Structures are given as structure tokens and as C-alpha cells.
Amino acid sequence: MKPAVCALVSGGLDSCAMLADLARHYRRIHPVFVREGLIWEAAELRALRRFRQALPAALRHVIAPPVVLALPVRDLYGQHWSTTGRRTPSAATPDQAVYLPGRNLLLLAKAAVFCATHRIPVIAIGSLGHNPFPDATPRFLRDFARTAGAALQHRLRIIAPFRRLTKMQVIRRHQQLPLHLTFSCIAPRAGRHCGRCNKCAERQCAIAGAGLTDKTRYATHAHRHHPH
DSSP: OEEEEEEEOOSSHHHHHHHHHHTTTEEEEEEEEEEOSOTTHHHHHHHHHHHHHHSOHHHHTTBOOOEEEEOOOHHHHTTOHHHHOSSOOBTTSOGGGGOOTTHHHHHHHHHHHHHHHHTOOEEEOOOOTTOOOGGGSHHHHHHHHHHHHHHHTOOOEEEOTTTTOOHHHHHHHTTTSOGGGOOOOSSOBTTBBOSSBHHHHHHHHHHHHTTOOOOOOBSSSOOOOOOO
16 A cells, blocks of 8 residues: 555546545545635535545545645636636537636646645546646646656655546446535536536536436436537
8 A cells, every 4th residue: 555645636526536546545645625716616625525424434534534725716817707607618518618727737736735745745636538638638747746846845746547537437437436426517506516517518428428327416407418
């Protein structure tokens, strides 16, 4: 068993599944949730805590309660859909529509300092194989780890355990977990999945593709499968 890892997490399906995966390989997992002032974060954080509590005791014992850090981006993003909730990318939009400028750059910077101050050598992120964004590539993660490590005088490695997997494969491999408690929506309604945004559609497609029943609680009574 490896000693410790910092898991940079949301309350999303991929990062929650990653937590359970890491618990089989590390003696201690330190989940870090970074608040940036985005409209879905309260629902995500509730989902993350709920998911951890629902895990078997053997896994939960390894995963520390989430550490919540703050890194506001409203001054950078301005009237972006992620801060206002207006013109949120719908189910019909491509993956590129949900791009958040500098997302991993900002989150990893915060996590790197956390690791240096707590002497943790590894950061894990839940990026998937189809992630199209430049700050999720293996080269970026490798270069960032080297640069942050030099700045902090702390040897650091960044891993992406699901880098070669699709969301459907993650669901199939982890279907025994309480994945219905995770949260993937970018336009939440009363703390629930809206069932109509880009990320809800991605979730629905992956669950359907995995051949499983969707147990997610949606705000709308009728949600439909939106193929991408």
C-alpha cells in the first residue's frame, strides 16, 4: 500500500469513483474540494459528503473528510454561464461548450500548495480519456507537477487514473458503488440535476450505454436520453 494521496475532487461521478479506487491502493486519501464560486458547487459538495458516508466502512476509513478550500474566480470569469446560470450549455452542445478557462491550472495550484504543506507526494484527478481540454493532457500534468514542485521545493506527481477510460467504462467498473448519489449537473434546480444540461446528458448517455438503470434524482419528472 502506498502512503498518502491528495484527491482533487468534485461531487461528480468520475471523481467519486476515483476516491473508491484510490482507497484500494493508498493508506490515506485526502480529498480536496475547491470552491470557485460556481453555481453548482453547493450541490456538488453535498453529494461528495453523502457519497463518502454511503461507502463501505473499510473504504470510508481510508478516505478523510473533504477539505474545502476557496479560490474565487468571479473576478476572472465575470458574467460567464458558470457564475450566472444564464445560457448554460444544453444537452445539444458539444463537450467543448463546457470549457472553463484555466480550470485545472487553478485547482491544481491550490492542491499543490496543500500537498506541500502536508507533505503529500501525489495529486490524483479524475480526468477521462475523451477530455478535450489543454489543461488535462498528460504533458500539461507532467510539466505542472515539475514546475509546482520546484516552486514549493516539494517533489510532486500528478496522476489521472481514469485517463484511458470513458465515463461509460467508469460506470461499468464501479456499478457496485452508490453512484446515484454523485452530482454532475451544471444547471441545478433546487439542488437536483436539471436533466437538460450538457453534463446531465453526458451522464444519462453513459449510464444508458453501461446498460444500467438511471437512479439519479432529476428536478424534472421527464428527462430523456440525449445522444451526443
